Amino acid sequence: MIFTAGFTALAFAFASAASAQMTIQVGAEASSQGGIFQYTPNTISAPNGTVVTFQFSGAPGNHSVTQSSFTDPCNPLAGGFDSGWLFLSAAATPVPEWNLTITDDTKPIWFYCKQLSPSPHCGAGMVGAINAPTTGNNTFAAFQKAAVAFKGASGQGVGALVGVGASASADIGPIPSGATLFGTPSTANPTATSPSTGSGTTSHTSGTTTSATTTHTSSASSLGASFLSMAMAAILGITFA
Numbered sequence: 001m002i003f004t005a006g007f008t009a010l011a012f013a014f015a016s017a018a019s020a021q022m023t024i025q026v027g028a029e030a031s032s033q034g035g036i037f038q039y040t041p042n043t044i045s046a047p048n049g050t051v052v053t054f055q056f057s058g059a060p061g062n063h064s065v066t067q068s069s070f071t072d073p074c075n076p077l078a079g080g081f082d083s084g085w086l087f088l089s090a091a092a093t094p095v096p097e098w099n100l101t102i103t104d105d106t107k108p109i110w111f112y113c114k115q116l117s118p119s120p121h122c123g124a125g126m127v128g129a130i131n132a133p134t135t136g137n138n139t140f141a142a143f144q145k146a147a148v149a150f151k152g153a154s155g156q157g158v159g160a161l162v163g164v165g166a167s168a169s170a171d172i173g174p175i176p177s178g179a180t181l182f183g184t185p186s187t188a189n190p191t192a193t194s195p196s197t198g199s200g201t202t203s204h205t206s207g208t209t210t211s212a213t214t215t216h217t218s219s220a221s222s223l224g225a226s227f228l229s230m231a232m233a234a235i236l237g238i239t240f241a
């Protein structure tokens with residue numbers, strides 16, 4: 001927690017010193033233009049040192065930010081970065097964030113969402129790019145077109161915090177009530193941070209003023225159990241966007 005706060009302060013310092021901070025929203029609402037399965041914006045230009053803050057605000061949702069390549073948009077890049085999955089049962093505050101610092105702006109950085117449920121998000125066009133060429137063959141538009149054309153399940157491999165051309169120094173955080181983080185690089189195990197042991201369940205009953213908590217604490221045990229099964233189902237890829 002102290003580390004997360006420190007990192008946030010560091011990101012803030014960067015933002016104050018120069019315009020070296022950019023924000024990308026991960027996922028959206030069903031009613032949003034473009035639907036649930038998108039990063040907003042989905043392509044940015046970011047010089048070295050820029051902290052790209054991915055805000056997991058799309059709710060309900062279950063998304064990742066996973067590095068891939070232009071030629072294989074829906075599979076993890078060897079040595080690539082990965083945020084792990086962040087599951088949101090409903091809109092929650094504070095919004096979970098993942099800070100990625102650009103370390104090599106000479107090459108494009110491509111990424112996708114590896115969630116498969118209810119259908120592969122990558123194939124729905126949930127991909128993004130940093131420093132993609134704006135002309136020629138390897139544009140973001142061409143990358144997204146290739147993702148939509150991708151057949152089969154997108155790659156589920158867990159990457160690392162440090163990727164190719166960009167790196168993070170911490171997992172997604174904070175994890176508010178109603179949210180569950182799992183399959184992170186630090187756990188390297190898609191089920192290591194399950195709701196039964198993870199912060200999702202702990203903060204779930206901690207009693208803040210978010211709407212998600214209000215709903216769930218009204219009948220703690222039964223709703224808690226249903227949340228648990230929903231979250232577990234999400235982990236198994238059975239349900240949820």
Ligand SMILES: [Cu+2]
Nearest residue numbers: 063113115121
């Ligand atoms: Cu997604």
